[in-house]
Amino acid sequence: MTPLTFRLARLLDARGWAAFAAIAVAAAMVVPLLNTALPAGHPLRLPDYMVPLLGKYVCYAILALALDLCWGYAGILSLGHGAFFALGGYCMGMYLMRQIGTRGVYGHPVLPDFMVFLNWKELPAYWYGFDMFWYALLMVVLVPGALAFVFGFLAFRSRVTGVYLSIITQALTFAMMLGFFRNNFGFGGNNGLTDFKELLGFDVQARSTRIGLYVASVLALALAFLACRFVVTSKLGRVMLALRDAESRVRFLGYSVTSAKLFAFTLSAMLAGVAGALYVPQVGIINPSEFSPANSIEVAIWVAVGGRGTLVGAVLGAFLVNFAKTWLTGAAPEVWLFFLGALFIGVTLFLPRGLAGLAGQWRAGLGAAFRRRPGAVEARDA
């Protein structure tokens, strides 16, 4: 085995790989089967609307994973990750807009409806190329990645850390939101991009496309998880953990704190972009409210609830909090924000390491109890 394949094989231990494979296959298979194989009216049949809803959660889980990589490991609390998510989403949205072609309300062969409405005569240069899927995919990672790289370079080089960094990431996403709300930005103003028709020739409303998108999201989540594991189990991952504990010591050891942080932040932004790109065709719209600062704060809450610095916890937190949100905003909409606030306070006070930490404690406690029982008598004698 080459060193690299050896590293890949050791990303998880044997039980970890088994659990990972079981969950990934189950998530990718069970939902489509429950949706299509069971007859209508069957009690276990998954209603059609649930497929894109679950797909949306999976995208949120990728976003949470991305934030956990830079917050939980490198200690960079970004409260602007919604911006990278939205940028990835806009890149995908631009592709989907170009696919509408003459089927828009105004039937213009090149210009999206909102541009015709604004009386624009030609396509802005930054829309070029988005009719090609590969180009759009490239932009989905490059645009958020480039923004994170430039922003991160300036911030980390000037040694902006902690709460100051969090505040300027909030400012970043807020500024982006204000920009994207403007019609002359060329991204559809406050309506954003919507009324999508086709993705790679498949009808985005069709059940089969939605299942395909869901499965693609699950695969992306699985790959993103493995990619993050690769980073955090590497020496670079240990440098990240180290700089979270004692940044100046890392510097005195000769490592560049700036480049380690920049790597984590940029990779994380790229993952967030992928999540946004998968999210947009499933929800059918992208608009500037995705940039709203509150969205980014919510992501941090998912990660905190699940347990930061564990990767698994981030995914878990994203699913649990969003299930709760869907349920509560339906059952008692006015309670949701109070619930979210209470959840955050509760987790901070009682579960500083989140649900994943709780599971670890419980397992350790249980293990200790098992060990203690047979040895208890000898221990007292000794």
Added chain:
Amino acid sequence: MPDANRSTAASAAVEDRQLYLDGVTVSFDGFKALNDLSLVVAKGELRSIIGPNGAGKTTLMDVVTGKTRPDSGRAFFAGDVDLTRLDEAAIATLGIGRKFQKPTVFENLSVFENLELALSGPRGAWATLFAQLAPPEAERIDAMLERIGLEDRRAVPAGALSHGQKQWLEIGMLLMQEPQLLLLDEPVAGMTDRETEETAKLVLSLAGQHTVVVVEHDMEFVRALGARVTVLHEGRVLAEGSIDHVQNDPRVVEVYLGR
């Protein structure tokens, strides 16, 4: 003791100088932490620096490691490398290791991983992403674990070590980088008597292979090292010589006892 007492460092030829501070002044809001300080440490020398609080001991280390830029004066390393023009990472790569006053180890990493990060090797983000621990490197880490007496604590998170063990781990991390010059800022602060003794043995075993500068308050420890002593006061060198010599110097007595 090797050379420490015999050769007077000031007269050392340029190529024998490990560290040479020339008229260094550092002021914070008008307060002169270092006041036209000059100091020479020879290669392979073990040197103790003592002085009352505020004498400028920590500022001196800050200047050498690039944390603080002096207002005037220069600091030369290994003859003619001007440290005042380099940043912390570059200085660390040159071969200057610093142990902080408060033990700073990576609490969430195991003892073994702490030493692994200190191994010399490529430091870039990509290189560390794909880095593999080679068997000889693992052996070096094992040897260091034995040297600092932590071989049975290798898998323990560094945060769970005792205070003394953290200090040794930190010294071990510095040694992994095979520094030419080792700066130890109060290595025995807060240690038990036994730990202090162990630490003195460890530091003495370093002299000769590395140039070691120890900043310390603990007189027993300084005596145990038996090295040449420099006394700082108000940012200047007040006295220099053997421990007995400086302890009998009336100016030193006044500074230490007259307050």
